[in-house]
Amino acid sequence: xxxxxxxxxxxxxxxxxxxxxxxxxxxxxxxxxxxxxxxxxxxxxxxxxxxxxxxxxxxxxxxxxxxxxxxxxxxxxxxxxxxxxxxxxxxxxxxxxxxxxxxxxxxxxxxxxxxxxxxxxxxxxxxxxxxxxxxxxxxxxxxxxxxxxxxxxxxxxxxxxxxxxxxxxxxxxxxxxxxxxxxxxxxxxxxxxxxxxxxxxxxxxxxxxxxxxxxxxxxxxxxxxxxxxxxxxxxxxxxxxxxxxxxxxxxxxxxxxxxxxxxxxxxxxxxxxxxxxxxxxxxxxxxxxxxxxxxxxxxxxxxxxxxxxxxxxxxxxxxxxxxxxxxxxxxxxxxxxxxxxxxxxxxxxxxxxxxxxxxxxxxxxxxxx
Numbered sequence: 543x544x545x546x547x548x549x550x551x552x553x554x555x556x557x558x559x560x561x562x563x564x565x566x567x568x569x570x571x572x573x574x575x576x577x578x579x580x581x582x583x584x585x586x587x588x589x590x591x592x593x594x595x596x597x598x599x600x601x602x603x604x605x606x607x608x609x610x611x612x613x614x615x616x617x618x619x620x621x622x623x624x625x626x627x628x629x630x631x632x633x634x635x636x637x638x639x640x641x642x643x644x645x646x647x648x649x650x651x652x653x654x655x656x657x658x659x660x661x662x663x664x665x666x667x668x669x670x671x672x673x674x675x676x677x678x679x680x681x682x683x684x685x686x687x688x689x690x691x692x693x694x695x696x697x698x699x700x701x702x703x704x705x706x707x708x709x710x711x712x713x714x715x716x717x718x719x720x721x722x723x724x725x726x727x728x729x730x731x732x733x734x735x736x737x738x739x740x741x742x743x744x745x746x747x748x749x750x751x752x753x754x755x756x757x758x759x760x761x762x763x764x765x766x767x768x769x770x771x772x773x774x775x776x777x778x779x780x781x782x783x784x785x786x787x788x789x790x791x792x793x794x795x796x797x798x799x800x801x802x803x804x805x806x807x808x809x810x811x812x813x814x815x816x817x818x819x820x821x822x823x824x825x826x827x828x829x830x831x832x833x834x835x836x837x838x839x840x841x842x843x844x845x846x847x848x849x850x851x852x853x854x855x856x857x858x859x860x861x862x863x864x865x866x867x868x869x870x871x872x873x874x875x876x877x878x879x880x881x882x883x884x885x886x887x888x889x890x891x892x893x894x895x896x897x898x899x900x901x902x903x904x905x906x907x908x909x910x911x
Contacts, residue, residue: 545871548722548725555783560777586706594735595733605755607668620642646820651684658689664696666696670701672825704825706725716739719737743761746758803910820832849878851864
């Protein structure tokens with residue numbers, strides 16, 4: 543049972559669609575698929591423009607940094623992926639300043655506002671919606687609104703790789719939102735998507751750089767239902783299938799509600815058996831538990847209970863474990879996982895098993911429904 547926060551399991555009907563006869567990307571047949579997929583993405587993002595890239599999410603992060611920063615970037619670092627925005631700036635010799643916090647700590651809106659007021663060169667801000675290194679949810683919408691009050695021309699880029707498809711994002715004040723195929727969209731890795739505001743598109747047209755990740759080139763091509771370079775045809779076919787399925791089965795709002803309920807039930811279940819939630823503001827994409835027994839619990843879950851969950855990285859590599867809630871996770875799968883964690887804790891002499899975890903999970907789920 544794969545319950546890592548990416549890659550997530552690919553549903554069978556999506557795998558079957560992607561296993562069909564390969565078609566050429568420069569044909570009317572694929573252009574129709576591309577057009578239909580774009581229409582669904584506009585619904586998902588709720589933004590003025592969408593761009594698909596044959597890359598991982600990191601490619602879209604790079605594209606946003608190189609195409610949307612003219613003078614200086616402000617990067618928010620509360621984990622591995624917030625840190626990555628700074629590394630991209632450094633790789634391209636783009637001037638940037640960084641606000642850094644512990645991986646369980648959301649950024650302070652006041653700290654961002656103060657930094658921007660004290661540095662008129664900052665023309666772009668890069669932040670994660672969900673920082674998946676620790677399962678943290680940043681106050682992105684509030685932050686974006688406050689930044690636009692200071693200077694409406696500052697471009698705000700949000701990494702939504704573990705947020706798009708998990709919850710509805712208020713993009714009113716956000717200029718670019720990034721996601722990747724292997725998270726809540728339940729596809730194999732290899733496709734990145736960026737939602738853009740009209741202001742971001744204008745800035746890209748003035749400032750576009752690069753060759754493969756030149757977003758001005760891609761926007762122009764994709765508005766005609768093709769791509770500048772070779773399209774990820776199989777993944778785009780799969781993307782159309784999963785988005786159409788979600789829309790036909792209750793829509794995105796139903797998916798968001800189910801994910802939020804599953805996340806709440808998992809957190810309540812694990813807190814009931816003495817587990818410590820790691821982030822101060824947990825994201826619904828995953829539940830992250832802080833414990834010195836993380837490696838042993840993960841090993842038992844995988845070898846004895848057939849549950850594969852993720853650990854941490856860098857300085858918290860052996861201090862946390864993370865359970866995925868993204869995508870079409872069945873209630874019984876999540877129940878199995880929390881029950882297996884309680885059994886593992888019993889085997890490690892942390893607490894005696896009494897079925898509390900699965901009981902609290904079920905009670906919370908039924909109450910929510």
